[in-house]
Amino acid sequence: xxxxxxxxxxxxxxxxxxxxxxxxxxxxAWLAATVVSYTCLAIALRLASHVAExxxxxxxxxxxxxxxxxxxxxxxxSAFLLVLVSLTAALVAPYAWRSxxxxxxxxxxxxxxxxxxxxxxxxxxxxxxxxxxxxxxxIEISALSTYVLIALGPRRKALVAAYQYMLMGxxxxxFYVIGVGLLYLMTGTLNLADMALRLRDAQDLxxxxxxxxxxxxxxxxxxxxxPLHQWLPDAYAEAPSMVTAFLAATATKVSVYVLLRFYYxxxxxxxxxxxxxxxxxxxxxxxxATLVASYVAVHERDAKRLFAWSxxxxxxxxxxxxxxDNTSGLTASLAHLLNHGITKGAIFVLLGGVALRxxxxxxxxxxxxxxxxxxxxTAFGLVIAGLSLIGIPGTAGFVTKWMLIQGALxxxxxxxxAAILASSLIAAVYVWRVVESAYLKPAPAGESRAEAPAGMLxxxxxxxxxxxxxxxxxxxxxxxxxxxAEFLLRGSR
Amino acid sequence: MGTVNHEVLLGLCLVIPAAGAALVGALHRRPNLxxxxxxxxxxxxxxxxxSLARPVFEGEQPALVLGEVMPGLAIALVLEPLGLLFALxxxxxxxxxxxxxxxxxxxxxxxxxxxxxxxxxxAIGGAMGVALAGNLLTMYLFYELLTFVTWPLVTHxxxxxxxxxxxxxxxxxxxTSMLFLLPAMAxxxxxxxxxxxxxxxxxxxxxxGAAAAGLAALYAFGIGKAALMPVHRWLPAAMxxxxxxxxLLHAVAVVKAGVFCVVKVVLYVFGMEFGAExxxxxxxxxxxxxLAASVxxxxxxxxxxxxxxxxxxxxxxxVMSAAILAPLSVVGAVLHIVAHALGKITLFFAAGAxxxxxxxxxxxxxxxLGRRMPWTFAAFGIGALSMIGLPPTxxxxxxxxxxxxxxxxxxxxxxxxxxxxTLLNAAYFLPIVYRAFFREAAGPQxxxxxxxxxxxxxxxxxxxxxxxxxxxxxxxxxxxxx
Numbered sequence: 015x016x017x018x019x020x021x022x023x024x025x026x027x028x029x030x031x032x033x034x035x036x037x038x039x040x041x042x043a044w045l046a047a048t049v050v051s052y053t054c055l056a057i058a059l060r061l062a063s064h065v066a067e068x069x070x071x072x073x074x075x076x077x078x079x080x081x082x083x084x085x086x087x088x089x090x091x092s093a094f095l096l097v098l099v100s101l102t103a104a105l106v107a108p109y110a111w112r113s114x115x116x117x118x119x120x121x122x123x124x125x126x127x128x129x130x131x132x133x134x135x136x137x138x139x140x141x142x143x144x145x146x147x148x149x150x151x152x153i154e155i156s157a158l159s160t161y162v163l164i165a166l167g168p169r170r171k172a173l174v175a176a177y178q179y180m181l182m183g184x185x186x187x188x189f190y191v192i193g194v195g196l197l198y199l200m201t202g203t204l205n206l207a208d209m210a211l212r213l214r215d216a217q218d219l220x221x222x223x224x225x226x227x228x229x230x231x232x233x234x235x236x237x238x239x240x241p242l243h244q245w246l247p248d249a250y251a252e253a254p255s256m257v258t259a260f261l262a263a264t265a266t267k268v269s270v271y272v273l274l275r276f277y278y279x280x281x282x283x284x285x286x287x288x289x290x291x292x293x294x295x296x297x298x299x300x301x302x303a304t305l306v307a308s309y310v311a312v313h314e315r316d317a318k319r320l321f322a323w324s325x326x327x328x329x330x331x332x333x334x335x336x337x338x339d340n341t342s343g344l345t346a347s348l349a350h351l352l353n354h355g356i357t358k359g360a361i362f363v364l365l366g367g368v369a370l371r372x373x374x375x376x377x378x379x380x381x382x383x384x385x386x387x388x389x390x391x392t393a394f395g396l397v398i399a400g401l402s403l404i405g406i407p408g409t410a411g412f413v414t415k416w417m418l419i420q421g422a423l424x425x426x427x428x429x430x431x432a433a434i435l436a437s438s439l440i441a442a443v444y445v446w447r448v449v450e451s452a453y454l455k456p457a458p459a460g461e462s463r464a465e466a467p468a469g470m471l472x473x474x475x476x477x478x479x480x481x482x483x484x485x486x487x488x489x490x491x492x493x494x495x496x497x498x499a500e501f502l503l504r505g506s507r
Numbered sequence: 508m509g510t511v512n513h514e515v516l517l518g519l520c521l522v523i524p525a526a527g528a529a530l531v532g533a534l535h536r537r538p539n540l541x542x543x544x545x546x547x548x549x550x551x552x553x554x555x556x557x558s559l560a561r562p563v564f565e566g567e568q569p570a571l572v573l574g575e576v577m578p579g580l581a582i583a584l585v586l587e588p589l590g591l592l593f594a595l596x597x598x599x600x601x602x603x604x605x606x607x608x609x610x611x612x613x614x615x616x617x618x619x620x621x622x623x624x625x626x627x628x629x630a631i632g633g634a635m636g637v638a639l640a641g642n643l644l645t646m647y648l649f650y651e652l653l654t655f656v657t658w659p660l661v662t663h664x665x666x667x668x669x670x671x672x673x674x675x676x677x678x679x680x681x682x683t684s685m686l687f688l689l690p691a692m693a694x695x696x697x698x699x700x701x702x703x704x705x706x707x708x709x710x711x712x713x714x715x716g717a718a719a720a721g722l723a724a725l726y727a728f729g730i731g732k733a734a735l736m737p738v739h740r741w742l743p744a745a746m747x748x749x750x751x752x753x754x755l756l757h758a759v760a761v762v763k764a765g766v767f768c769v770v771k772v773v774l775y776v777f778g779m780e781f782g783a784e785x786x787x788x789x790x791x792x793x794x795x796x797x798l799a800a801s802v803x804x805x806x807x808x809x810x811x812x813x814x815x816x817x818x819x820x821x822x823x824x825x826v827m828s829a830a831i832l833a834p835l836s837v838v839g840a841v842l843h844i845v846a847h848a849l850g851k852i853t854l855f856f857a858a859g860a861x862x863x864x865x866x867x868x869x870x871x872x873x874x875x876l877g878r879r880m881p882w883t884f885a886a887f888g889i890g891a892l893s894m895i896g897l898p899p900t901x902x903x904x905x906x907x908x909x910x911x912x913x914x915x916x917x918x919x920x921x922x923x924x925x926x927x928x929t930l931l932n933a934a935y936f937l938p939i940v941y942r943a944f945f946r947e948a949a950g951p952q953x954x955x956x957x958x959x960x961x962x963x964x965x966x967x968x969x970x971x972x973x974x975x976x977x978x979x980x981x982x983x984x985x986x987x988x989x
Contacts, residue, residue, distance in 0.1 A: 401655070405685075407648040413576065419693045431693070435686050442681055446674075454665050454673075486574050486582065 016064045017073040020086040020142050023057040023096070024152075026050050027135035034128040040120070043127035044111045050131060051103035054138065058096040065093040066497075072144070080144065081205035087144030091348070091498040095141045095271045098352050102263040102359055103134050106256055109363060109473035113256040116370045117168045126166055126254070132159035133260075137268045146194045147204045149272065153190065153236070157183045160257075160265060167252040168374050175245075175252035182235055182245040189232030196225035197280075210280045217282045218289075226286075229276055237269035239333055240303030243326045250322035255366025258318065262325055262362055263355035270332055270351060277336070278502040287339045296337030297430060303330030304437035311444040317377045320444060321361050324403060327437060328354045334430070335418055341499055343421030346414050348495035353402070353410035353484055360399040360477030364392050367466025367474060379447055384457025389465050393452045395478040400445035402481040405438045410484035413492060513562060513569035516555050517584045520594065520639060523552045524632030528625040535621045542609050545624050549602035552631070556594045563591045564983070570641060580702065582648065585641030587704070588984040589774070589841060593767050594638040596848050597760050601631050603963050604755040607856055610959035611751050614863040622659060623749070627756075629656040634760040637767065643692050643702040643776065646768060647684070650732070653764055654680045660752045661745045668747050675744035680731045683738050688729030691722055695776060704771060708778020719777075719785035726772045727789055732765025733826055734819045736796040743815040750859030753811060758818055758851035763844055766825040770840055773829045774988060779837075783916070786830035793827035794924035796820065801931035808869045810858050813935060814851065817894060820928060821847045827921055828909045834989040836912020841985035842905035842978065849971045850893030850902050856964035857887040860956035870939055875948025877940070880955050884943045886968035891936035893971050896929055901974035 030050045034043040065071055070089040074080060088096070107130075114126050136156025143149050161183070165176035198204060200221050201212040216222055231242070238246040246266075250258050277286055286292045307326035314320040332354070335347025368389065369377055376382065386393040402409035415438060422430040465471055484491045527548030534541040562569055563586055573582040586594075608627070612620050633656055636649025654677065662673035696702055699709040714722060731738045745757050777785060797820045804816035825843050828836035860883045861867050865876055877884035893902030906925070913921040955961050974981075 406651050406655070407644065408652070415689075416577075416693070419690065420697065423693060423697045431690055435690060439682055439685055442678075442685070446677065450670065450673075453659070454662055454670050486576060488577055492577055 016061070017071060019057045019061055020071060020073045020088050021075065023054045023061075023100070024135055024139045024142055026053055027131040027138070031128045031131040031135070034124055034131065038124050040115070040123040040127070043124040044107075044114070047110065047127045047130055048107040051100065051107040051134065054100040054134065055097075055104040058093070058100040061088050062093040062097050062494075064088075065090055081203045081208040084148050085144040085205055085207070086142045087207070088142060090494070090501045091271070091274065092141045094348065094494045094498050095268060095351070096138060097494075098267060098355055099134070099137050099141065099264045102260060102355055105359065105473050105477060106260045106263075106363065109366070109470045110256040112370060112467045112470055113254060113366050117254040117374070118166050122166065126163065126257075129159040129162045129166075130257075130260070132156075133163065137264055140268050141271055144206050145204055146197065146206055146209065150187065150191050150194060153187050153272075156265065156268075157187060157236075160261065163257045163261075164249050164253040166257070167254050169252060171248075172252035175248035179245040179249045182242075186232045186235030189228045189235070191232075193225040193228030193232060196221045196228065200225075206275065206280055213280065213282070217285050222281075223290075226281060230273070233269050233273045233276075237266045237273065237333075238326055238329055240299050240307065240326060240330060243303070243307070243329075246326055247319050247322040250325065250362075251316055251318040255362060255369055259359050259362035259366065262322075263359040266325070266329055267332075267351040267355055270329075270336075270347075274336065274502065283339075283503075283505075293337045293339050296333050297427070300330040300334035300337055301430065301433045303327055304334070305433060305440070308437050308440035308444065312440060312447070314444075315378050315380070317365060317379055317382060317448065318362070320379065320448070321358065321365070324441065324444065325354075325358055327441070328358070328403070330437075331414065331418060331434070334434070335421060338418070338421040338425060338427070338430070340421055340424055341496070341503060342417050342424055344499035344502060345492060345496045346417035346421055348498050349417065349488070349491045350414040352491050352495070353414050353481075356477050356480045356484065357399050357402040357411060360395060360474055360481060361403075363470065363474040363477060364395050364399070364466075367392050367470045370466060370470065371464050372461065379451050380455075382448060382451045383455035384461070385452035387457045388461055388463050391465055391471060391475065395475050396452065397449055398478040399481055400449060402485070404442045404445055408482060408485045410481050410491065412485055413488050417492065513559065513567070514571045516559050517569055517571040517586060517639060519555045520552065520559075520584075520635045521632055523548050523555065524628045524635060527552075528628035528632070531621060531624045531628060538620065541621065541624060542605075545605045545608075545628065546602065548628060549598070549605045549631075552635070553595075553598040553602055556591070556598045559586055560591060560595070563588055576644065579700070580644050580696075581642065582645050583641035583703075584636075584639040584645070585704065586639055588987045589767070589770060590638040590640075592841065592845065592981055592984045593763060594635060596763070596845055597631060597634045597638065600755060600759050600848065600852055600967070603966055604751055604852065604856075606959045607754070607859070607963035608751040610957035610963075611749065611859050611863055614957045614960070615749075617663070617749060619663065623663060626656050626659045627752070630660065630756055630760060633657075634764050637764045640704070642704055643695065646771070647688065647692060650688075650730075650764065650768065651681075651684060653732075653761060654684070657745075657752070657756055657761060660756065661748045663749055663752070664747065672744040672747035676741045679738055679741035679744075683729050683731030686729070687725045691725035691729050694722055694725070704775035706775065706778075708774075708776055708781050710777055711781050719781075720788065723777070723785040723789065726776075727769065727786075727792075727826070730765050730768045730772070732761055733769045734762060734765060734796075734822050735792060735826060736799060736819070739796065739800070739819045742819055743812055746811045746815050750811070750855060750862060753815075754852050754855035754859065757815070758855050759848045762818060762822055763848055766822050766829075766840075766844060769826050770829045770837075770844075773832065774837070779832065779989065783830065783832040786832065789830035790827045790918060790921050793823040793830065794921060796823040797827070797924050797928045798931070801928050801935070805931060805935045808871055810861070810868060810870050810873075810939075811855075813870060814854055814858060817854075817932070817935070818847075818851055820932075821851070821894065824906075824909060824925070827924070828912055831912055831916045831918050831921060833912040833915040835908055835915050837989050838982070838985040839905055839908030839910075839912050841988065842901075842908055842981055845981045846893060846901040846905040846974070849967055849974065850890045850900065853886050853890035853964055853967040853971060854894070856960065856967060857883050857890065860960045860964060863960065864953050864956040865950075870942070873939060873942050874946035875943065877943030879948060879953060882955060882961050882965055884940065886964045887943070888940045889968040889971050891940060894936055895932040899975045900971050901978060902971075904975060904978050
């Protein structure tokens with residue numbers, strides 16, 4: 015019975031999307047998207063508790079047993095990700111109503127919701143599936159819908175941003191499928207678990223290494239691994255705010271999942287991190303990401319781009335944990351998927367509120383002047399989320415930073431510790447540019463005090479509260495991440 | 508039953524300032540009620556802390572675990588003698604400076620008073636958290652909180668100097684704590700497997716030699732609030748704040764949180780048994796800070812700037828004696844936390860009173876003011892005596908112990924630094940008193956500042972003298988540490 019749920023949560027949003035297109039009514043579309051999001055959250059939680067009790071869940075679609083049929087597989091890692099994606103969806107969906115109404119022309123609003131449902135289906139599918147080709151299909155579903163969502167952005171530049179992302183995303187997906195093709199050539203199977211089994215004797219063959227390289231670069235593009243991140247700042251800055259909030263918290267995170275899935279469940283991690291310089295490459299690129307992207311963020315004027323660059327830096331933390339390759343590092347990496355998701359989600363939701371009240375043009379560092387007077391709660395929420403970005407104790411960001419430092423210390427990598435600390439100091443600079451503008455600069459004359467609409471404000475503040483909550487109670491965030499990390503390192507092959 | 512009560516009281520030490528801040532915010536439109544809320548919270552907090560004194564004297568250590576962040580890493584409160592002393596000083600002086608603030612803020616027609624009182628209460632809450640912290644993580648949490656809630660107070664005026672001061676303040680305090688204190692904690696956790704403050708320390712036998720000295724350096728410079736040179740610049744920068752902020756926070760709560768954390772790390776992380784070895788270099792840095800800051804103070808014409816550099820110098824007395832780690836010098840360090848707090852808050856109160864009544868900020872403008880403001884300048888004189896370390900003030904008691912401790916350890920460099928600094932202190936404080944009383948005044952006639960301000964500064968001056976005759980309570984607490 016529980017097995018059907020693994021399938022159901024992908025099918026629900028997938029069916030909702032065409033339904034929305036048939037009805038063509040924005041209110042119905044929003045309602046359907048919201049209901050679907052909450053149902054998916056309920057299913058994800060049920061699946062997570064099932065996996066915690068009974069272990070990995072395997073579901074054969076149409077009762078066609080793997081490796082012939084398509085298998086859906088929910089283990090501790092994918093359960094953690096399912097909760098993350100559907101939780102973000104559930105928090106963003108209610109707020110989408112006002113945001114979409116303000117930023118998207120009336121005749122296209124239902125399309126935004128349809129694309130949102132497709133994107134959700136794609137992301138959940140990527141996590142739930144145990145089949146390499148099925149995974150590719152879901153990558154494309156989520157990617158194509160994301161291009162449309164970005165193109166719906168209020169400025170004309172959104173079209174360019176969407177086009178750029180489409181080019182990069184297509185290259186990424188193609189590389190992935192080439193990699194899968196090579197693996198299929200070597201193993202004759204597309205089922206991930208089966209593939210792992212057959213690769214045991216073929217680990218050190220050149221085509222397998224080629225597949226590894228293709229998949230790493232392809233997925234690296236999707237997750238904005240430095241220096242493959244060029245699409246991200248524009249895409250985040252130009253998309254409608256609810257889309258930015260949703261994507262920032264989920265899209266790159268799910269790509270990280272795919273990478274981990276291949277690294278630990280398909281390939282042999284001992285070979286990957288032992289005989290190949292994977293760890294060193296990841297550490298080098300991640301450190302560069304955290305420092306360079308943070309530095310760029312310091313000099314960015316546009317608030318959404320500033321936080322988009324900060325995302326590139328924070329993704330650097332996530333990949334750094336992969337490169338460190340021990341329990342603490344991997345736990346930090348996985349926990350940061352959640353911690354950074356809610357933190358950035360909060361920031362983009364709150365910025366969406368500002369855009370709604372004072373126009374998208376005010377989303378610059380200078381345009382936020384006097385925000386504390388005009389929108390005191392929003393400004394305060396931004397401060398809290400900002401502190402979490404810096405990694406101040408008592409916030410979710412600190413927990414990850416702490417685990418990451420411990421991971422690096424265990425390996426004796428002092429310079430990595432120094433880089434982590436330096437980058438969080440740079441984060442303090444760019445966050446404080448925004449805070450100083452909001453709190454110390456006078457508001458433009460004539461602007462009255464007006465908070466964001468209640469629904470949007472509630473979503474933003476709920477995420478900000480989560481930033482603090484996960485700074486004190488980490489039993490879900492770090493607990494779930496540690497379980498998944500140990501599961502991966504134990505050898506999930 | 509008894510212990511349950513203690514837990515509640517410990518929790519109240521954090522709840523009262525937070526509730527006070529909320530109440531101040533809620534009473535935004537009723538200034539009189541709002542100030543009453545501050546006074547009531549301050550009084551309540553002092554009563555709660557005082558009621559916790561008895562169990563501590565009886566050797567108990569009331570404890571309260573607020574939650575566990577990660578396995579083994581808890582947010583926990585434990586009240587031990589040193590923390591009790593700091594909590595008592597901070598909460599008592601909160602009340603006094605709340606009375607003073609009412610006079611100052613209204614006398615100078617300051618804006619944003621609600622934000623001022625609310626942040627003030629939160630800052631005291633942060634200081635309480637530091638005082639009661641049962642482990643390094645909790646200490647670090649409240650230490651950072653203290654930095655952030657005092658930022659709006661430092662930038663209170665919102666103009667360009669305030670903004671620049673705020674940037675220096677935040678970047679130095681945050682920079683040191685993130686670059687040095689955090690890795691120090693991470694290494695401690697890695698080496699010791701715990702962050703709990705433990706009598707006798709947690710590092711003994713687990714780290715030694717250069718590594719231990721390096722770790723000690725990370726702590727000493729990471730706790731930027733102790734204002735060891737060269738990370739002292741935030742303190743003069745913070746002087747752009749209204750004077751009550753400088754008085755309570757940058758003479759008592761924030762800076763004392765800094766030296767308090769240093770003493771805590773020396774006693775409870777490294778431990779007395781560890782020996783002074785990892786800190787062997789520290790008295791030299793502290794001694795340099797004492798002298799260099801005194802020289803800067805000597806040359807500063809701005810009164811608050813002179814007081815700020817005097818604070819930098821006096822804080823290093825505490826750091827130096829803690830680092831010497833002889834039993835008597837530890838007592839001296841702890842006593843000096845109290846002594847300097849009382850003396851320096853008096854001096855800042857006086858500076859604020861002078862500004863409010865005469866609108867004078869520079870030392871060279873103070874000619875003859877002593878005859879117009881006799882109470883204020885009498886109090887200033889007492890504060891100055893305490894800074895120099897002359898009887899009959901509490902500053903002489905703590906200095907006695909500091910010097911005896913240095914003698915015990917035969918640390919001649921430290922003794923010379925103290926001797927030289929005493930002369931320098933006299934050289935930059937006594938001329939002020941001389942000017943005020945023995946030179947002719949110029950400018951329009953005026954009297955004392957509003958009475959709440961005068962009452963506050965006379966009270967702290969009286970306490971400075973009274974503690975000379977009766978220092979039993981802090982002495983007993985300090986002695987129980989060694």
